[in-house]
Amino acid sequence: MPDEFDCTESPEGSGQWMGTCHVPGALSMANSGPNSGGSQFYLVDKDSTPSHLNGKHTVFGMATDDSTYLGSSVGGIELIDMLSEYPTDDGDKPLTPPYIHSIDIDGDIARMHLIMP
16 A cells, blocks of 8 residues: 655755645654555644654644534644643553544544543
């Protein structure tokens, strides 16, 4: 299964990137190795400088401010930042992991509803 990412460094090699690249709020997929088809998903928080991921992992969505979780007024990058601050164990796994309750898809918009214990 070929990798699909369209973020490439500019021809001048100046550290400038073109295409759909990693920025705060990005929803991305890490692969298990080139052309493997294995993956896990991640969100980029606002304090990240993720340019080292460009050209290696696929960005296929962005958090928007109108995305909230089950009755909360928190959404978008604010919610991603809350997730990034969850306490973790020595293996960097959340002690009480949040999980996806449901996802609603309407055209090219998907709304993810999370349970955050």
